[in-house]
Amino acid sequence: MKKTKVRFAPSPTGPLHIGGARSALFNYLYAEHCGGEMVLRIEDTDLDRSHREYEEEIIESLQWLGLTWTEGVNIGGDNGPYRQTERLDIYRQYVQQLIDQAQAYYCFCSQEELEAERQEQYAQGLTPRYGGKCSQLDAAEVNRRLAAGEPASIRFRVPHNTFYVVNDLVRDTVSFESGNSGDFIIVKSDGIPVYNFAVVIDDHLMEVTHVIRAEEHLSNTPRQLMIYDALKFPRPEFAHISLILGDDHQKMSKRHGATSLVQYREKGYLPEALFNFLALLGWSPEGEQEIMTKEEIIKSFTLDRVAKSPAVFNIDKLNWMNQQYIKQLSTPELMNLLLPYIQNCPYAGQWAELPGDRTLVLVEAIREHLVCLSDVEGQMGVFFQPLSYDPEAWEILQQENSAPVLQRIRNELPEFTEPQEIKQFIKSVTKDAKLKPKDVFMPLRSALSGRTHGPELPSMIYVWGRENTLNRLDETMQKLGF
DSSP: OOOOEEEEOOOSSSSOBHHHHHHHHHHHHHHHHHTOEEEEOBOOOOTTTOOHHHHHHHHHHHHHHTOOOSEETTTBOTTOOOBGGGOHHHHHHHHHHHHHTTSEEEEOOOHHHHHHHHHHHHHTTOOOOOOOTTTTOOHHHHHHHHHTTOOOEEEEOOOSSOEEEEEETTTEEEEEEGGGSOOEEEEOTTSOBOHHHHHHHHHHHTTOOEEEEEGGGGGGHHHHHHHHHHTTOOOOEEEEEOOEEOTTSSBOOGGGSOOBHHHHHHHTOOHHHHHHHHHTSSBOOSSSOOSOOHHHHHHHOOGGGBOSSOEEOOHHHHHHHHHHHHHHSOHHHHHHHHHHHHTTSTTHHHHHTSOHHHHHHHHHHHGGGOSSGGGHHHHHHHHHSOOOOOHHHHHHHTSTTHHHHHHHHHHHOOOOSSHHHHHHHHHHHHHHTTOOHHHHHHHHHHHHHSOSSOSOHHHHHHHHOHHHHHHHHHHHHHHHTO
């Protein structure tokens, strides 16, 4: 039995989008589950739109997500080269084989002729397809026209009255009738092979056993099967995974927010969270567990639990999942991840002036309020912005019992070396004054931060330090007129 081998073959025409990342992930998970191998191949035959910087970004995004492969464009292997534009000589051998077998032929029809044929078929209510004008040209005429420099594509001669059956590992049995397809182009007039031809050659020579890809490629499968059969290549197994829809059940697009992996990375989603989330986007393990390690997902992943129906990208679930992973980090780990965002925010200078122990307390104080790492700027504002008061906080400060509470804390605030000492002091004030905790905590929070919600109050006071805390109290009390 052949070793399981999969491939991910993106086109470097833009950043890696969520759908592509999910396809790559499913290939990786299946290979790892089966003890197999994965190839990273670059399909760059769209010469106008393919760019090396996109290729590099795709590789970096996959590595950031936690994926690895055993051979590919950036690491080499026994089946290279791994860019299609570097494999043109290989494709020419197989094109010539099909021509010699009379299973492919040169087509000299111009774009204008083909468009006129399409329009005529539309007018007759027919499905447009190539009518075969060049399919019976004799060898002498073909050679004469080629020698004259006439541009020519190469078409595959589609078998008549043949059914192609795909035993899809996700979608079960799908069949196609060859009569629905006219003779199709396999090499364009510029000598570049089209996707449906090149992908068959590459998958065969790279010994790919399982083709796991998006549902939108299902319609390409019959043409690829025709080429497999014509070249007497064994067919791989196919698994077409569902589309990803936005929360409005329309295909994911820019209107749904971020669509590329790099955008989620820049916003501060953790790779472990996105790995976990994408794995559950169209696949479900047994049981109800949602937070899973990479190892747990690999152990559980099978194609028979991949859903046929479209997967819905729920940003709220991703946000929740990212928060769970943020909560699992140690405080130093979280601070290291936050540093790039802190250093690029308006509070970088004030942060740099804090003693090391206060930075750790600040990070721990805002942890619960972080959905993404980039949220750190919004959460740091309460520590470093000038005092201003939201309406609810100002209303609390004007209540009759607020002034005595603030005055007592102002007079009795001790020197402190940790947040716990501050917490005990506030509790003692509450007890001695025979007040409810909220009647002390809420005026004090409102006076110091101008808000009624936020990080733990003792942590904020510790980060500010005693002198700055007293200054904030004085400023509020002055504004209140006492």
